[in-house]
Amino acid sequence: MKQALDGIDLIAREVALFAAVGLLIGGIDDLLVDAIFLVRRAWRGGPARLRLATLPPTTQPGRIVVFVPAWDEAAVIGHMLTAALRRYRHADFAIHVGLYPNDAATISVARTIATHDPRVRLVIGTRPGPTSKADCLNTLWRDLAAGPHMPKAIVFHDAEDLVHAAELTVFDALIERYAVVQIPVLPLVRSGSRLVSGHYVDEFAERHWMLPP
Incomplete structure (x- = not known):
């Protein structure tokens, strides 16, 4: 032994x-x-930190399309769209919302916003959800590609995001120099949900970072 x-x-x-x-x-x-x-x-x-005041002006301003895939997001999609439409400071943009035919609640909320603002376009896929975010984004892409004109850039957002007023201006200027542009994503901490919210903050700290140009 x-x-x-x-x-x-x-x-x-x-x-x-x-x-x-x-x-x-x-x-x-x-x-x-x-x-x-x-x-x-x-x-x-x-490198010198790039700020809005020192942002190089765009030489060819263009249309920016924001893709927002949404499944079972009736509780947040209305607030997100309303805030984005109110905050964005850009002359030419549209928000395309990817939806599922069996998600009537989210469609209803998004349609209410789209009825009052033509900059919001609803894209309802043919397959019932949920599938995946990639599948929903592909549905949005196929709808956009079938149109007569392509935008200068496409921006990805989630249905619960709070957008920055100047982000489309930043994308419009920098996409002329880079193939892909990523800006920092900051999590919001909810004091009443320390376990879930705190874990979310940790995930962002580990996974979201940005390289200098």
């Missing part, structure tokens, strides 16, 4: 040693990337 236990201890130590070496190599690799970044930053200096 003692020999068997000694053998198990030996195997455990070997596995732990192997894992430690792997973690050390991985850590050195990450540290090397950080060191290169710090050296380059110290040598060249950081």
Whole structure:
């Protein structure tokens, strides 16, 4: 029995040693990337922070279309659309809402907004939901591509997002220089829901980041 236990201890130590070496190599690799970044930053200096006041003007202003896929979003889609229409400071934009034929509640709320503002277009797919966000976005894309004119850029938003008033201006200016433009996404913390809201904030901190141009 003692020999068997000694053998198990030996195997455990070997596995732990192997894992430690792997973690050390991985850590050195990450540290090397950080060191290169710090050296380059110290040598060249950081890029000037781009602000709205220093944003280069667009040379060819164009139409911006916002895609909003929505399934079972009756509780939030009306507030989102109303806020976006009120806040956006851009001369030419439209919001296309992707909907499902078996989601009457969301369709009803979105249709109420669209009836009073032609900048909102409802795109109801043929397949009942829910499917996936990608499938809903594909439905929106096919509807847009079937039209006579393509926009300058397409922006993605979720049905619960609060938009920034100047974001379309930023997209309009920077899309002329870059194939894709991403702006920071900031989570909103609800004091009455620390468990869910706090987890959401942690997810954003880990997954949402932006590279300088």
